[in-house]
Amino acid sequence: MKRRNAAGDRRRRKTFTIVWTAVLAIGVITLMYYEMSALLYILATLGVTALLVVVALADLRHGEKQSSEVPRMDDSAAIGSGITPQLSKSK
Numbered sequence: 001m002k003r004r005n006a007a008g009d010r011r012r013r014k015t016f017t018i019v020w021t022a023v024l025a026i027g028v029i030t031l032m033y034y035e036m037s038a039l040l041y042i043l044a045t046l047g048v049t050a051l052l053v054v055v056a057l058a059d060l061r062h063g064e065k066q067s068s069e070v071p072r073m074d075d076s077a078a079i080g081s082g083i084t085p086q087l088s089k090s091k
Contacts, residue, residue, distance in 0.1 A: 031040050
């Protein structure tokens with residue numbers, strides 16, 4: 001029974017996303033048709049600002065903690081200046 005509910009939820013979300021995208025596309029096309037470039041500029045600026053806020057508030061460190069990969073050390077400054085990199089020496 002839960003599979004049907006999960007599939008129905010996915011279908012509803014997908015439909016909602018398609019409808020939302022279509023409404024926004026129609027809105028942008030309408031504003032372009034009536035040459036309201038100032039309003040389009042303001043909306044684009046607000047959209048980019050909202051995206052930057054979402055990225056700034058994202059918990060990026062939490063994702064790094066879950067990674068099982070060992071962080072690599074960068075010794076590119078030593079390689080670029082001709083110094084023997086410390087990472088390549090065997091102990």
